[in-house]
Amino acid sequence: MEHASTSFLPSILLFLGAAVIAVPLFKRIGLGAILGYLVAGVAIGPSGFALFTDTGSIQHIGELGIVLLLFVIGLELQVSRLLAMRRDIFGLGALQLVACALVLGAIAKASGLSLPGAAITGISLALSATAIALQVLNERGELQAPYGQRSFAVLLFQDISVVPILALVPLFAMESAPAHASGSGLATAATMIGAIGAVVLVGRYLLNPFFRILASTGAREVMTAAALLLVLGTALLMQQAGMSMALGAFLAGVLLAESNFRHELEADIEPFRGLLLGLFFMSVGMAIDGALVLRSWPLLLAFALGLAVIKSALVAAVFRLTGSPAFDAMRAGVILSPAGEFAFVLIPLGAASGFLAAGQSDFIRALAAFTMLIGPVAAAAMERALKRIEPPAPTIDENFDGAHGKVLVVGFGRFGQVVSQILRTSGVETTIIDKDVEMIDVATRFGSKVYFGDGARLDVLRAAGAADARVICVAIDDRADAVKIVEMVKAEFPLTEVFARAYDRQHVLALLDAGVDFHMRETFESALSLGRFTLEALGVDNQEAEEIIEDVRDRDARRIVAQQQGGIYAGIDLITSKRLMKPEPLERPDSVGIRLNNDAIRAAEKVKEGEKAG
Incomplete structure (x- = not known):
């Protein structure tokens, strides 16, 4: 009995040990935490040292990281923020995603994929790696720069667009099902609409009073438990209704975006999100076919380089078309060129829906991982090249002559x-x-x-x-x-x-x-x-x-x-707690006092002093 209760500890230690070794190493050499998790997963998975072989079960747990990520994204989508950035989010972001998805999907179709499979592939590779892009911008200190803000708007639109995409893929799968299944398809669609309506109603009228009651107890761990209950509960409801768990978590986050408890919930969820998201990327690394990578790495590398060039050019063109300077457009293009985290969600979903064959799915996932590998390196190389040829800014210099005040x-x-x-x-x-x-x-x-x-x-x-x-x-x-x-x-x-x-x-x-x-x-x-x-x-x-x-x-x-x-x-x-106040008179006074200002008070005091002196 004791052995059964502790059998999970070696697996936990294995994952923690692999992450602790790989992630700091990859961050130190400038390749980012995501690649560290991916490589750690490959190393301990079946294609590496085979220290962990049950990749399916760990991937299901790791998917909770994506669920929590969507919840946090939903929390950030306050109406005021969306309105302030609406032009870049829904204009530039939509144009980038559509342009890249169409071009990359056409290339995938020409490569022999079916039309649904090419569409899934084009959309998956058109998305960008949020974690990698934000890491590069933060390291440069340029997240608040014009191209940094516009890049963030594109990433935000992509994160928003993932939600309907995740919902639409199963619907397209039902549409391609046999005709006799149309009745069950309608019932499933009705169930989906009902589940979304239930989440909206509960979030609109019950969540704030619920968290207000919990907050009044002062038990912080209960708030954390309630936050996890909310996210995982809505995720499970959506899954039972035939949609993705991520959609439920996203809806829960959006409904709480204007709540007084938004920051506290985000702080409570953040540690779990980070760990489970890392676990997700490790599970993706474990699922990568090592034999395929060893057999086809020249082809994968060539495809990854070609994809990076095409996507960088498309993104830069879209930025330039919408008003960004040429050098800023090139920076944004390279930063947004790696495939995103959700490629590892959409590609398996496309395979499960019958749009992609197993071999095609494995190759595209490995290709997405390769783009993440070369993305930070390409961004650093591009920045060095641009600094050599970019003219100095003609506006204000950081000149601090005489700036030495106390x-x-x-x-x-x-x-x-x-x-x-x-x-x-x-x-x-x-x-x-x-x-x-x-x-x-x-x-x-x-x-x-x-x-x-x-x-x-x-x-x-x-x-x-x-x-x-x-x-x-x-x-x-x-x-x-x-x-x-x-x-x-x-x-x-x-x-x-x-x-x-x-x-x-x-x-x-x-x-x-x-x-x-x-x-x-x-x-x-x-x-x-x-x-x-x-x-x-x-x-x-x-x-x-x-x-x-x-x-x-x-x-x-x-x-x-x-x-x-x-x-x-x-x-x-x-x-x-209330301060003890002086007792009020029980009867209303005959006359109402008039509050004097400070000058009148001082004048009255002088009169009194004069009367005493007299």
Whole structure:
């Protein structure tokens, strides 16, 4: 009995060991974590050392990683974000996917595949590797660059489009079924529509109250369990209705995108998503036919190079056609050229639906893996080539001559402008940097000197005089970059104090973990001031109102300390606790008091002092 209960441990240790060895190695040589997982899977699978042979069961578990990935993508699809990027998402993204799918599908059809098989192949290879593209952009620090934002929009559209594609493939399979099965096909379609309707109704009316009840208990592990229950439950419902599990998880994420619990759910799901997604890629590596790769690697490599060239050219043409500069278009083309994660979902789905033969499916999956292998290398080579021939930017240089003030302000938005005004009014030498060219132009018209520079880069901070500054004020609205700046400053300039603007409580906790010396939530003090004036308008005297505000401020600080140690739900009792108020009179006063302003109060006090002196 003891042996049965521990028999799963060797498999877990095997997967963890393979990942721990392969992933850091591949990231160190610049090939990315995904390729590390793929190669680790090949190494321990039947085509490698055959340490694990039951690839089918582990692939089913690994598919949960794709399910959780779709849930997180759904969480990110807030209506406001979609509207802000709608032109690039639904214009550029759709044009890229259609153009690449048509060209690659036509090539697959000419290679001998059936029309449905060529369509599945063209769509699968037209999708791009989100993880690889974002990794390259993050490493370059160009995710916020124009071509980085447009590349992200394309990836976002691809992730959205996967959902209907996953739903349509089984429907096309039913359409190609014998005529006598049409009745059952209609029943299946009705079941699918009913399942989607049930998920939408539950998500619209029940999920927020449900999570509100769980949050009130303060048990963080219950929230994590509820998040997994939600994702896996909707995934299972969709699977029972004849659709993909990923579709159910995506719908659950979209329904919670505007929820108050969105960030907490994403944080709870993230560790499971990362591990299971890694397990999925390892299972894909185990399923790759090693004999096929050894036998056909020259052909696979030639096809992968040809695919990368064709797809890069198509993507660059689409970017150029929609307004991107030539060099940005070429960068985006190479970054988006590797086949995406969902190719390893769509290709097996096409094989299971009868559109692809087993040998064709194996070859296309190996081809997708090869494109992932050469993608990061091609992106690095292209970047080196472009830097040699690309003319320097004609606009603003990162020139920091004379930028050595006692205070360095990073960010000149609505928050940084007020901070800078206070410092300059007091005569403090202040250096201000911002990476928004339009904001710098506006500041110049109003007589303010703002230097161009990305504060998330260490070399920019050095050039702007961070080593000589006594205080660095981080006033940017990008939460991740703010935490990154604090970490860099504390590591490189430990004697410099760092004050930072915080977006919310979770951002405060992240900044504290990074070592920030002082933080201020951007709306906290203004909300306290408004609350104080509201109390005074209701007849509460100045001293009482000040005591109430100080009590709220004190409890908020104590709650932050509790959350540092116990998580986001710690110290929840400090929110609802009430301060003992002075007893109200039982009878309504004959006359209503009039609240005096500060000048009137001082004048009244002088009159009283004069009467006493007289």
